[in-house]
Amino acid sequence: MKNEFIPASQVVANELSDMIFLQKLYKPNEKLPNEHELSAQLGVSRATLREAIKILAAKGILTIKRGSGTFVSVPEEQTADVFGLNYLKDKMKLVNSWFEFRLILEPSCIRLAIQNGTPEELQAIIDSANRTTALQSTAKEEILKEELIKEDQIFHIAIATATHNDIIQLIMPSLATAVKDSIITATQIGTDIKSIDNATTYHAKIAEFIEMRDADGAAMAMRYHLSKGIRDLNDSQRENATQKNGL
Amino acid sequence: MKNEFIPASQVVANELSDMIFLQKLYKPNEKLPNEHELSAQLGVSRATLREAIKILAAKGILTIKRGSGTFVSVPEEQTADVFGLNYLKDKMKLVNSWFEFRLILEPSCIRLAIQNGTPEELQAIIDSANRTTALQSTAKEEILKEELIKEDQIFHIAIATATHNDIIQLIMPSLATAVKDSIITATQIGTDIKSIDNATTYHAKIAEFIEMRDADGAAMAMRYHLSKGIRDLNDSQRENATQKNGL
DNA sequence: TAACATTAGTTGTATGACCAATTATAACAT
DNA sequence: ATGTTATAATTGGTCATACAACTAATGTTA
Numbered sequence: 407m408k409n410e411f412i413p414a415s416q417v418v419a420n421e422l423s424d425m426i427f428l429q430k431l432y433k434p435n436e437k438l439p440n441e442h443e444l445s446a447q448l449g450v451s452r453a454t455l456r457e458a459i460k461i462l463a464a465k466g467i468l469t470i471k472r473g474s475g476t477f478v479s480v481p482e483e484q485t486a487d488v489f490g491l492n493y494l495k496d497k498m499k500l501v502n503s504w505f506e507f508r509l510i511l512e513p514s515c516i517r518l519a520i521q522n523g524t525p526e527e528l529q530a531i532i533d534s535a536n537r538t539t540a541l542q543s544t545a546k547e548e549i550l551k552e553e554l555i556k557e558d559q560i561f562h563i564a565i566a567t568a569t570h571n572d573i574i575q576l577i578m579p580s581l582a583t584a585v586k587d588s589i590i591t592a593t594q595i596g597t598d599i600k601s602i603d604n605a606t607t608y609h610a611k612i613a614e615f616i617e618m619r620d621a622d623g624a625a626m627a628m629r630y631h632l633s634k635g636i637r638d639l640n641d642s643q644r645e646n647a648t649q650k651n652g653l
Numbered sequence: 654m655k656n657e658f659i660p661a662s663q664v665v666a667n668e669l670s671d672m673i674f675l676q677k678l679y680k681p682n683e684k685l686p687n688e689h690e691l692s693a694q695l696g697v698s699r700a701t702l703r704e705a706i707k708i709l710a711a712k713g714i715l716t717i718k719r720g721s722g723t724f725v726s727v728p729e730e731q732t733a734d735v736f737g738l739n740y741l742k743d744k745m746k747l748v749n750s751w752f753e754f755r756l757i758l759e760p761s762c763i764r765l766a767i768q769n770g771t772p773e774e775l776q777a778i779i780d781s782a783n784r785t786t787a788l789q790s791t792a793k794e795e796i797l798k799e800e801l802i803k804e805d806q807i808f809h810i811a812i813a814t815a816t817h818n819d820i821i822q823l824i825m826p827s828l829a830t831a832v833k834d835s836i837i838t839a840t841q842i843g844t845d846i847k848s849i850d851n852a853t854t855y856h857a858k859i860a861e862f863i864e865m866r867d868a869d870g871a872a873m874a875m876r877y878h879l880s881k882g883i884r885d886l887n888d889s890q891r892e893n894a895t896q897k898n899g900l
Numbered sequence: 901t902a903a904c905a906t907t908a909g910t911t912g913t914a915t916g917a918c919c920a921a922t923t924a925t926a927a928c929a930t
Numbered sequence: 931a932t933g934t935t936a937t938a939a940t941t942g943g944t945c946a947t948a949c950a951a952c953t954a955a956t957g958t959t960a
Contacts, residue, residue: 411719411921413943415707423740440910451945453700456911460662460704464711465737472658472911473952490712493670494819503819506765514757572741572750658952660912687941698914703942719942720922 414450415457421448422462426478434480438468441476464488466580481579482559488580491588501588505636508585512632513625515565515574516612520621523568528616531568534561535613542606554606555586561609608634661697662704668695669709673725681727685715688723711735713827728826729806735827738835748835752883755832759879760872762812762821763859767868770815775863778815781808782860789853801853802833808856855881 422438425431432438439447445455459476462468466486469479479486494500520528538557559582566578608631615624669685672678679685686694692702706723709715713733716726726733741747767775785804806829813825855878862871 411943413717413719415943420739423737427740428742442910453703453946454944456700457704457707457943460707461711464708465735467737470660470911471953472660473909474954475910488712489820489823490670490714491819491823492667493674494823495675496819500819503821506818507820510758510761518753571753572738572743572747573736573754574750576736576738576741658912662912689941700915701913706942717942718922720920720940722922722941 413457414454415461418448418450418455418458419461422458423467426467432478434478436478437475438477466583481563482556484559484579484583485587486580487584487587489584491584497588501639502636504585504588505632505639508581509629509632511574511581512562512565513628515569515578516616516624516628517621518571518574519565519568520616520619520624522570527564527568531561531564531616532613534564535609538606538609558582558609559586660704661701662708665695665697665702665705666708669705670714673714679725681725683725684722685724713830728810729803731806731826731830732834733827734831734834736831738831744835748886749883751832751835752879752886755828756876756879758821758828759809759812760875762816762825763863763871763875764868765818765821766812766815767863767866767871769817774811774815778808778811778863779860781811782856785853785856805829805856806833 438444441452441455441459445452448455450458459468459470463470463476463486466479466484466488469477469484469486471477491500519531523531534557538554538561541553541557559579562582563578566575569575608627611627612624612631615621615627685691688699688702688706692699695702697705706715706717710717710723710733713726713731713735716724716733718724738747766778770778781804785801785808788800788804806826809829810825813822816822855874858874859871859878862868862874
């Protein structure tokens with residue numbers, strides 16, 4: 407049999423994951439002990455611990471804040487490039503790939519959610535949609551975008567939770583983050599107004615179908631939502647191109 | 654504006670990724686310079702370089718072999734747990750989640766592949782299916798399993814390539830790896846004969862539909878292939894349970 | 901009260917040494 | 931020559947220590 411060697415850094419990474427996900431010793435947004443303490447506690451050098459932390463940060467499990475500490479990531483606030491998309495340089499193609507991918511995945515997700523979700527979990531999706539609607543009319547321009555983006559992530563994560571599917575739950579936070587990043591990068595105008603309106607309207611529509619427990623309707627609404635997203639994006643892209651030509 | 658600090662380890666990780674994916678300075682299976690040289694070359698300490706390497710290894714981009722060197726990963730041979738599935742403990746639920754997820758994703762993938770793939774890319778899928786068929790009748794029991802598993806990964810990666818979708822191409826190697834691992838873990842009998850027969854038969858069937866450029870047929874065959882996978886797995890699971898009760 | 905300086909806490913980086921696994925080389929025996 | 935064994939070189943793994951850079955809270959002063 408092969409002599410399987412596992413580096414201490416990997417062992418420590420697994421131990422930390424256990425503490426977070428199984429023993430639930432550290433909850434999301436909670437601060438870990440500093441590297442000196444933690445390395446002593448786990449019986450490894452600080453260098454080894456740091457490698458373990460970097461591994462978990464790369465997977466989006468930990469968030470490192472220089473000068474402050476290392477924290478357990480909050481799924482809704484994840485920013486790590488888990489999929490390594492930064493290495494792809496054709497941003498416009500990337501965004502289109504994302505929409506194509508979501509068009510495959512998300513209608514089925516909403517279907518699964520309605521099929522498997524508890525009343526509470528489904529209500530959480532509806533609540534998020536309502537908050538999005540409320541935000542749209544009240545908040546100031548400044549913080550509006552930021553709040554809406556965060557609420558959009560919450561919306562998608564709530565759907566993932568309701569599916570009761572481990573894989574979807576695991577991927578969705580990274581997916582939502584990556585989609586957000588790629589759109590912002592591609593449009594270069596932050597998240598534009600169109601896609602915000604789009605989110606506001608269709609989150610509400612999807613919520614209606616969920617309330618009726620209409621899986622087909624919800625899936626359709628999601629498909630339409632994403633198709634519209636593609637169109638809006640291509641439109642604003644064209645406008646940008648036209649403007650540049652105008653100069 | 655926020656003072657965005659990016660650690661040197663992350664900067665170096667990005668530089669290495671550029672060298673691999675853009676400049677193509679190091680190709681899959683190729684060995685990187687050793688840590689002393691590389692750290693000197695990139696102008697950072699060995700500790701910092703190691704953190705960068707760990708990040709890329711966690712993403713499945715690099716493969717570290719103690720005593721030998723650090724290599725660029727070959728997608729078809731990837732083993733890294735990119736999705737962090739090791740942290741999920743209910744293995745049986747995990748496997749079912751995987752099949753559910755693939756049932757959503759893969760029929761659409763094969764559809765996209767037939768729609769967007771070049772003749773050469775589609776031929777590569779067919780070739781893989783043929784190799785699988787050939788393997789089944791010739792190889793020795795010993796290496797058969799290993800070869801078939803590898804060929805299965807090649808099959809799926811070939812499909813991903815043909816879709817021309819960045820996201821699918823990026824996710825598929827990790828997906829194939831994770832599926833393999835979870836099945837092996839769950840069944841605890843290596844990959845059993847049933848699922849191998851299954852792969853042999855349905856790869857060939859899917860290839861037929863590709864040859865006819867029949868997207869609907871191929872998608873259907875893929876759906877059937879995966880549905881059968883779920884059934885076989887549940888069967889062998891039941892058998893195992895029965896055996897245990899028999900003791 | 902507000903602006904500023906101080907300070908304690910925390911992650912980031914560098915250096916150097918030594919350990920452990922693997923691979924390549926040389927020596928040896930057959 | 932050939933195969934085996936011992937030895938050395940290569941390479942990643944781990945540790946210990948020191949200092950730099952940044953954050954946030956605290957205290958100080960106008």
